[in-house]
Each structure stands twice: as C-alpha cells, then as structure tokens.
Amino acid sequence: MIKITVPATSANLGPGFDCLGLALDLYNDFYVEEIDEGLVIEGCLEEFKNENNLFYVSLKKALSELNEAVKGLKIVFDSRIPLKGGLGSSATCIIGGILGAFAIKGIEVDNDKVLKIAKTIENHPDNIVPALLGGITVAVIEDDKVYYEKFTTSESFEFIALSPDIELSTEEARRILPKNISLVDGVYNVSRAALLAMALSKGNKENIAVACNDKFHQNYRGQLIPDFFEILKFAKENGAITSFLSGAGPTIMIINEKENSILHEKLEKYLSTCERKWKMSVLNLEKDGAKINNCK
Incomplete structure (x- = not known):
C-alpha cells in the first residue's frame, strides 16, 4: 500500500480571508492501493464509505486529469484531524486523494499540477496550499492558476x-x-x-x-x-x-x-x-x- 500523510491547516489567520494559511503538526494518514475491482473504504464513518467520499472523488478527478485509470481501489483512513473543526480536514482529503493518484501510477508529483486539480474541487487556496507545501502560505487564484508564496516563522x-x-x-x-x-x-x-x-x-x-x-x-x-x-x-x-x-x-x-x-x-x-x-x-x-x- 501507499501511505499519504497530510497535515492539518489553519486558514485566514484573522484578516487573510481565503488567502492566508499555515500547516500544523497534526496529521491525517491515508493508505491506498489498486485492487482487481470495486471500491473498499475502511477506517472512516459509514456515511463516507461510498463513491462520494472526498478522498476518492479527488483521486478519481486526478486520474482523469492525468489520463489514467484503475481497476479498483482500497482506501484506509487513519484520521486525527476533527471533521468540521476549522483545521482543514477536507483539504487533507483533497490533497491526499490527488497525491494518491500520482503515487499509484508512479507519476512524479508536480505541485502546480496538484494545485490546479485541487482548486477545481476546493476553490479557496488558503487550506489546500499549506496542506500540500507546509509552512505559512499566501495564495490566490488568477486565470485558472494558483499563485502562492511560502515562508516560515519564528521557532519560538x-x-x-x-x-x-x-x-x-x-x-x-x-x-x-x-x-x-x-x-x-x-x-x-x-x-x-x-x-x-x-x-x-x-x-x-x-x-x-x-x-x-x-x-x-x-x-x-x-x-x-x-x-x-x-x-x-x-x-x-x-x-x-x-x-x-x-x-x-x-x-x-x-x-x-x-x-x-x-x-x-x-x-x-x-x-x-x-x-x-x-x-x-x-x-x-x-x-x-x-x-x-x-x-x-
């Protein structure tokens, strides 16, 4: 199986509505592998064990953009970030799913390509950019492209x-x-x-x-x-x-x-x-x- 680890994020940071965000050392882990047929999802609530699962939706979207396909998928969640808590749990699924598509097919990750796919699913870059890149980020979407800068802050x-x-x-x-x-x-x-x-x-x-x-x-x-x-x-x-x-x-x-x-x-x-x-x-x-x- 392939393990994908994506950090929690905190967005807006007060005045930076929909553009500022940062990544935190709290993580969701996703395990994914190609299987002979069907869709198997484990480790999450029953309501998410279907084709509407955001990780699966994101992975399928990425496969489509990469002109790739799979026979079937097994996905296992190991989640520590609370749902609907303001810590970017949705962004972890989006970024995790897209990276899963790259990894399953052995395609080298291109951050700009990942973000281009991600923004079609989540049109606010304040969570998806730090979830992918870490650090503190400033990001905007212009002409269908995500533009961003990344930096860090004092270790104190x-x-x-x-x-x-x-x-x-x-x-x-x-x-x-x-x-x-x-x-x-x-x-x-x-x-x-x-x-x-x-x-x-x-x-x-x-x-x-x-x-x-x-x-x-x-x-x-x-x-x-x-x-x-x-x-x-x-x-x-x-x-x-x-x-x-x-x-x-x-x-x-x-x-x-x-x-x-x-x-x-x-x-x-x-x-x-x-x-x-x-x-x-x-x-x-x-x-x-x-x-x-x-x-x-």
Whole structure:
C-alpha cells in the first residue's frame, strides 16, 4: 500500500480571508492501493464509505486529469484531524486523494499540477496550499492558476488549538457573512493581511498582534461559537501574542511564545468553567507539507 500523510491547516489567520494559511503538526494518514475491482473504504464513518467520499472523488478527478485509470481501489483512513473543526480536514482529503493518484501510477508529483486539480474541487487556496507545501502560505487564484508564496516563522512560536464539542460546517459559517463590505473595512483587512504576512516571516510579535485583527468574518462567525470573544480576550490578557478563528471555525487558534508555557495551565482552568467542553492541542508549524511513502 501507499501511505499519504497530510497535515492539518489553519486558514485566514484573522484578516487573510481565503488567502492566508499555515500547516500544523497534526496529521491525517491515508493508505491506498489498486485492487482487481470495486471500491473498499475502511477506517472512516459509514456515511463516507461510498463513491462520494472526498478522498476518492479527488483521486478519481486526478486520474482523469492525468489520463489514467484503475481497476479498483482500497482506501484506509487513519484520521486525527476533527471533521468540521476549522483545521482543514477536507483539504487533507483533497490533497491526499490527488497525491494518491500520482503515487499509484508512479507519476512524479508536480505541485502546480496538484494545485490546479485541487482548486477545481476546493476553490479557496488558503487550506489546500499549506496542506500540500507546509509552512505559512499566501495564495490566490488568477486565470485558472494558483499563485502562492511560502515562508516560515519564528521557532519560538507555538500554536494552541482550542476546539469545542460542536461542529460548524463551512457552508453554515459562510451563510452568516454579509454579501458586501465597506471600503473602510476592505482597506482595514487588506492592510493587515499584508502586514501579517511580513510580520510572521520576521517573527515580529508586536506587528503580528496588530495585524491579526479582522473585520470580514470573525465578528459574524464568532456569534456561532460559545465563549468565542471571551476566550480571545482571556488569551490576550494572559500573554498570548494573538488569537483568531481557525478557518471557518469553530476551532480557535492562539499564537503563543513557547516560553509562556504557563498559558497552557491558565487556559485549561478557564476552559473548564465554560458551558461547552473544549479540547486543547499544543502544536507546531509543519514546514514540509504532505508526504508519500510506500508501505509493505
């Protein structure tokens, strides 16, 4: 079998709506092999064991684009990234499936080709690009092509993911957003997204804190998440560099200095007083992105 490992991602990073994203050292593993006939899917919920499975859909799409075919497929999931949690679980399936097609047919991976196929399935590059490449990425789609830049940040930073015991679909989170924004809010976000990318690349904590503010989506989506605004306020008051909604949510992502480890204990104590149950995961930036390995 072929093993494909794809990292979790966190998108938007506050003001970078649909363009900024980063990869984290939390992973989904997928095992795939060609079989004589049919489709066998294991290791996931029963509702996903069919031809509508996103990994399978992505793999078949890639085979079509590569002018290749298979007799049958066996796919095994080993998932650690929560569904509908704002940590890019869908992007792992998309990138994993496309890479699976390349691997099964022994075709050398071309990142631009992978992203061209991926964007036909997920038209927002903020998750698919870091899932493939790792690091922190800025990406846009122009004339049917994904353009991107990748960089890293200070190794003294950690990323604390806070996930409540609720699911929030991207569709639901998009419905609550306004159809139009003001020029003032547009300038606010564009300027901060540009500053944030540069500040992250240089590890400038003061500028990161200012640049992570947003007027496009967080104030709306935050209303769907219990204790969202209170948690952001608590993190800031206890030494976090900044915090933001991860993707469409409901996970909250905190950027913290590793030396401020006391924040872990403070957060756990605070979250225990909240109405909903929260899971805390302390993560690091995944620099390398998705990987393919041959298994016996």
